[in-house]
Amino acid sequence: MIGIFHYLALSAVLFCIGLYGVLTRRNGIAVLMSIELMFNAANINFVAFSYYFKGIHFISGEVFPLFVIAVAASEAAVGLAIILSLYRNKKTVNVDEANQLRG
């Protein structure tokens, strides 16, 4: 029987994979993908718990992911534009090589 804690564990694992990717990947686009994983981990939580709560407040849990998907898309659009502008200036999308600003 798959219970609510299975979903919670799945989302936690997904979130940690995303966090690991953000911290270790050097390619800007790969970092962006890892961040999307973290967003989706939260979405799994919302959907799973809105099913679990059924009666009272389920609707906010179902509506939340829809908004999150839209926000993630707009964030990706802006992020890719910024990465593109960095590529035009420095011919790299590597986060490590963007190191002009250092104290």
Add this chain to the structure above:
Amino acid sequence: MKGSHLIIFIPEIAVLSLALLLLIFDWVTPKGKKVWIGYFSAVMILVFMGGFLCLAKNRFFPYAASFHGFVFDAFALYFKELFLLVVFLATLFSVNFFKQDDEGQGEYYALLLFVTLGCFLLVSSADLLMLFLSFEMMSIPLYVMCAYRKKDSKSSESGLKYFLIGAITSALLLYGISLVYAATGTTNLHAFIEGLVSANKLAYNPILLLGLILMLCAFCFKIAAVPFHMWAPDVYEGAPAPVVAFLAVSPKIAVIGLMTRLFLAGMQPLQPFWVFLFAVLAAFTMTVGNLTALFQQNLKRLLAYSGIAQIGYILVGFASIQPFFKNMPTLQLGYQAILFYLAAYLFSDLAAFGIVTYLSAHGIEDVKSLKGLAEKNPMIAFLFLISLLSLAGVPPLVGFVGKFYLFLAAVSSRLYWLALLGVVNSVISLFYYLRVARTMYFEKEEGVSIPYPSFSMQVALLVAVLGILIIGIYPFMITHFSLQVLTPLSNVPISHVMK
């Protein structure tokens, strides 16, 4: 919802319409005349500020009204006036800064207003969904603005860094919200706070605690509190100066406002945790910010670290709540000090950043290139001195009064060590502020003189410095107002709910 209830959205509707209008103006204005879009925007913002004040005075106006996800009360109105002031000054700073590279100016002023709209919604949000969406609305335009100079690789890099940190912040916030929803079954802040108050057991639910901690981490990233402050100096150094002026004030005030609403309106069952947490955060943020600022050569980096220290002082206010007795006057004192200090920080920081904007438009970005400024341009040097002394907290300027209230609140909550640390930190901060002053006044250098600032910059600097002086000498107009604003907030739940 009835049409008449739309009145509580008037501030948001006004700002949104202005932003859209600016986009249309940008389309019809010929190239080279785009400066007027900025002037028009600034004038309209002033009109809004006056209009919202009249709105507050109108006794037919529902003073504390809320829909499910949106609250409009005096507290929100106070913050909305602050945001309008910030965007007014930032617009005036930008007008002459962007004159040289005349590309995409209309959009720039519209973006400033979109961020302001996000801040408006953030301090008014009463639902976690609204909170998340307005948080994003505040952040996403700022990523674009940091990378606004497309040909400048430093600006792109600053945009990329701010974007990556911002996206991680959003992800942490979202995951935190999902855990809070999982633990409480609701995203409505009032329902959630009532649940916390009624069921004491819930407060020690590990899922809820983890969710709240993740949300707090996200807030700390946005206000650049230690240990989440590393992005600030890099982003500030690369981004265009007027953007930095805006970035350093508006989102920080918005997030602090949101935290005030969250912690004042509820969370009493969790108080023992977060009082200690905030005391430690405040101590580290102040000390690390001030000690690192001692070694900075770049003006923007210096102000970035000084801004981190200022946030540390504000966090003292969150810690200064008597945890054992429900002593209302003490509880008010900490939050009142926070509200006052936000206004103080706004005026002092914007005055300093205004001058940095003016200097950076003439190619001066380092402390050592300030040599002889007092002879070349005595007025600018004097205004810079005033704003720095206010940031350091020297009487009779507004920064002193703000710090006095904060440390008083700490003492009355028996956090003597924190108040003492705050005073020691203020003394440390005098070193680096006065180092800048010494370079300006006592180190001579022959060089080309810098032209006087343009009209818009003069107006903006005048407003900021007058704010520093007048509120510093007569602080009661703000303290009185902040007490009025806070009193209804501490009585949960909000009485007047409209469906």
